[in-house]
Amino acid sequence: MPLLSDWNGALAKRFGAARVRRGMEGVPRRSSFLVGEDGTVLGSWRYEDSDVSDFDELLAAAQALPR
Numbered sequence: 001m002p003l004l005s006d007w008n009g010a011l012a013k014r015f016g017a018a019r020v021r022r023g024m025e026g027v028p029r030r031s032s033f034l035v036g037e038d039g040t041v042l043g044s045w046r047y048e049d050s051d052v053s054d055f056d057e058l059l060a061a062a063q064a065l066p067r
Contacts, residue, residue: 015041034061 004011012018012028021027032053034043043061047053 015044017046032058034058034065036065 006012006028009018009026009028012031013026015031015033017029017031017033018026019029030047030049030051030053032045032047033041036042042065045053045058
């Protein structure tokens with residue numbers, strides 16, 4: 001299962017997860033997306049800046065996908 005880090009925020013903009021923060025535009029919101037092989041977003045989760053992604057929940061969602 002490939003993982004992706006969006007260090008420059010390009011995908012955050014495409015997925016509608018960018019915002020203005022402290023005067024800077026395009027800052028990614030803390031989010032996780034489950035994306036299918038065809039590029040379809042199958043699930044999304046948004047977190048507060050102080051939150052950490054629930055990796056067990058994300059893994060369970062990925063494992064629940066039909067193979």
